[in-house]
Amino acid sequence: DSGVTQTPKHLITATGQRVTLRCSPRSGDLSVYWYQQSLDQGLQFLIQYYNGEERAKGNILERFSAQQFPDLHSELNLSSLELGDSALYFCASSVHPASGELFFGEGSRLTVL
Amino acid sequence: DAKTTQPNSMESNEEEPVHLPCNHSTISGTDYIHWYRQLPSQGPEYVIHGLTSNVNNRMASLAIAEDRKSSTLILHRATLRDAAVYYCILLRSYNTDKLIFGTGTRLQVFP
Numbered sequence: 001d002s003g004v005t006q007t008p009k010h011l012i013t014a015t016g017q018r019v020t021l022r023c024s025p026r027s028g029d030l031s032v033y034w035y036q037q038s039l040d041q042g043l044q045f046l047i048q049y050y051n052g053e054e055r056a057k058g059n060i061l062e063r064f065s066a067q068q069f070p071d072l073h074s075e076l077n078l079s080s081l082e083l084g085d086s087a088l089y090f091c092a093s094s095v096h097p098a099s100g101e102l103f104f105g106e107g108s109r110l111t112v113l
Numbered sequence: 114d115a116k117t118t119q120p121n122s123m124e125s126n127e128e129e130p131v132h133l134p135c136n137h138s139t140i141s142g143t144d145y146i147h148w149y150r151q152l153p154s155q156g157p158e159y160v161i162h163g164l165t166s167n168v169n170n171r172m173a174s175l176a177i178a179e180d181r182k183s184s185t186l187i188l189h190r191a192t193l194r195d196a197a198v199y200y201c202i203l204l205r206s207y208n209t210d211k212l213i214f215g216t217g218t219r220l221q222v223f224p
Contacts, residue, residue, distance in 0.1 A: 042215075045212065090157070092156070102149075102212060104156030105156055107155075
């Protein structure tokens with residue numbers, strides 16, 4: 001158990017819909033990362049937050065947005081969903097960006113039908 | 114970001130040592146070498162990291178070439194639980210911003 005909690009574990013929805021994925025980082029970790037893993041793309045970095053502020057951005061689509069709240073939990077919002085958005089979404093946390101070690105959650109599996 | 118090259122797959126028998134290679138010929142002086150692994154149906158898991166000297170921890174050892182253009186992750190006695198995809202990643206200045214995963218090496222362990 002990494003200490004990072006992601007909900008929901010599984011989610012099935014239809015094209016065009018909007019979903020929110022939630023992540024609670026390890027106690028004491030200030031930095032949160034989001035990754036997308038699909039079969040054909042591997043693990044893709046989406047976005048990183050540190051202590052509530054966006055710190056780094058990767059290949060995140062404009063239809064996706066994220067935020068980190070004052071209690072340090074984070075949410076990833078996916079809207080206007082397409083079939084290709086079906087993937088595993090992982091959240092990770094670290095004490096701070098220079099810690100060198102990320103702790104990953106078990107992921108949220110999104111299926112878009 | 115400097116690129117790493119790893120074999121797509123490797124095989125090992127249980128209780129034998131495993132040497133997972135990684136080439137990073139364009140590594141810069143401030144790049145740390147990190148290894149993560151991803152077990153089936155789980156999120157990635159940190160394994161080990163180093164800069165210049167060889168490193169050991171409870172999970173594995175990391176051997177870094179003198180010119181730092183390659184490194185090897187060593188699992189001293191493979192178990193079935195070590196079957197996973199192993200990722201070798203370079204991170205500049207000990208900073209996990211934008212930790213970028215490549216395709217990694219898929220390790221199969223046979224009983």
